[in-house]
Amino acid sequence: MAEPGTPVVFIHGLWLHATSWQPWVDHFRAAGYAPVAPGWPHEPDTVEQAREHPEAVADLGIDDVTEHYAALIAGLPRPPVLVGHSFGGLITEKLLGQGIGAAGVAIDPAQIKGVLPLPLAQLRAGLPALGNPANLHRSVSLTEKEFRFGFGNALSDEESAELHRRWTIPSPARPLFQAAAANFVLHSQAQVDTHRADRGPLLLISGTADHTVPDVVTRSTFKQYRDSAAVTELKQFEGRGHSLTVDSGWREVADAVLGWLREQGH
Known part of the structure; x- marks a missing residue:
């Protein structure tokens, strides 16, 4: 079992804004953990402020975000459990591969270098950013329709629209460009040390209806770890889309994560 107050x-x-994790923070605190949900570098404190200042996060890359979280983690009393969604999942994988963190959970993680499948749904979901090369240095927002396709496709129109209204913020496009080009770049920032044997356990989670990170992509990511002696597991949620951390079924996913952490002694 985890020690009381495990970070x-x-x-x-x-x-999605950092505050979208608040139900998870409350849930994990009630389970005895000491959770925090810091934003990305320069991310304003509220959704409203983030929408008013899209330039605050423009041009951030994968390494910028990884180093930001590594510095925050260095200030914690002991190695934390890392739980990331989408590009936060990729960041979780990178940190764990660097020996940072006691365990990691990557939910619908963005594709890392070496992952080859590129489904049409994923291409369409990335078009709001990738469709214009000039977006590389900009932050980009999703319309309600774009959010519906990329995040809320497994939800009702009403729930998807409400999540878009409540949580969406402009985000830097650069990480998407970096991930898309990863297999053509020698030292890609989307590269992860998948061979490390002395890292903490890693759980990959996918939603089988996800358009932004399709299940086939997460399964391909899982295969990248086949040569590692460290614990690596995959859990799939049938019929769930990219919104699975914030939609009405979030608690099912959170409880699965808590159960897995207990199995791993964290």
Whole structure:
């Protein structure tokens, strides 16, 4: 079992504000953990402020975000559990591969270098950012329709619209460009040390209806760890989309994460 007050660091991905983790923070605190959900570098404190200042996060890259969280983690009393969603999942994988963190959970993680499948749904979900090369240095927002396709496709129109209204913020496009080009760049920032044997256990989670990070992509990511002696597991949630951390079924996912952490002694 985990020690009382084991730190947990929640890491969000593109287009959702850090405060979208608040139900998870409350849930994990009630389970005896000491959770925090810091934003990305320069991310304003509220959704409203983030929408008013899209330039605050423009041009951030994967390494900028990884180093930001590594510095925050260095100030914690002991190695935390890392829980990341989407690009936050990729950041979780990178940190764990660097020996940072006691355990990691990557939920619908953005593709890392070496992952080859590129489904059409994923291409379409990334078009709001990738469709214009000039977006590389900008932050980009999702319309309600774009959010519906990329995040809320497994939800009702009403729930998807409410999540878009409540949590979406402009996000830097650069990480998407970096991930998309990863297999063509020698020293890609989307590269993860998947061979490390002395890292903490890692759980990959996918939603089988996800458009932004399709299940086939997460399964391919899982295969990248086949040569590691460290614990690596995959859990799939049938019929769930990219919104699975913030939609009405979030608690099912959170409880699965808590159960897995207990199995791993964290």
